[in-house]
């Protein structure tokens with residue numbers, strides 16, 4: 343087998359120079375007093391102590407598969423090689439992935455080694471997926487970088503997508519510079535009170551905005567290549583919530599004015615009440631057509647160049663079931 347070259351993926355150069363291994367070691371050391379995400383729990387994950395994300399030394403992979411339901415530049419024709427990490431550093435009351443993100447005891451059986459994680463990436467590449475798509479990776483960045491360091495000499499060469507809730511630490515993101523080709527961050531809220539109430543995410547808007555700026559500094563606007571597949575850049579997701587809970591107008595204006603309208607924008611209408619949303623009367627409906635159309639109008643006014651939108655009948659279409667081998671199959 344031929345060793346991939348830097349022309350295949352930017353991270354190969356980091357591997358060849360030894361920089362990737364250095365970063366893996368640096369990140370692993372930080373697990374001893376964990377400050378990998380803004381929660382800054384300071385627990386020793388290497389010794390089995392658990393912080394807010396209930397995740398120790400080993401990665402937890404709830405599911406991995408080729409996924410055809412992401413935005414077209416991510417899924418393409420051959421699917422995106424999604425790796426769904428178990429547990430999360432947020433507690434969104436309406437999380438559609440709550441089976442794997444918030445039931446940490448059930449996730450214990452999904453603990454794997456970094457070697458297994460490297461295997462999963464290689465299997466997804468063998469399936470001809472366009473990319474490796476790390477879903478909710480914020481609390482497992484050190485484990486991912488170590489796995490990447492093992493997968494490259496075994497032939498991994500496809501681009502990496504970092505698919506995040508954006509509650510990320512800028513120091514951790516800086517370690518991913520030159521590794522991640524496509525950043526796929528959420529911009530969930532404009533208002534910190536709502537972020538705290540519905541996701542237990544204190545200071546979300548500051549942390550997410552800092553993180554998205556760092557991603558843009560690294561990867562720039564969204565660039566697509568042959569077949570419309572994302573080659574590099576930032577593609578921001580914004581889920582419109584009922585009753586303007588997400589602060590859609592402020593989120594979009596900030597993104598265009600303080601980052602760039604060159605970022606890709608995925609404006610999502612798929613909100614569907616699930617998990618603990620039923621305890622909040624304001625979250626029990628779906629997004630009204632008028633709310634979504636108003637947001638679409640603003641997207642046009644702000645001049646976003648690459649936008650991805652959803653039909654208004656989408657809320658049920660995108661609901662996964664992680665008890666199935668392919669959670670999004672239906």
Ligand code: SF4
Pocket residue numbers: 376377378379380381382383384385392393394395396397431480481482
């Ligand atoms: S990654 Fe987990 S343990 Fe570390 S700071 Fe974040 S929530 Fe806490």
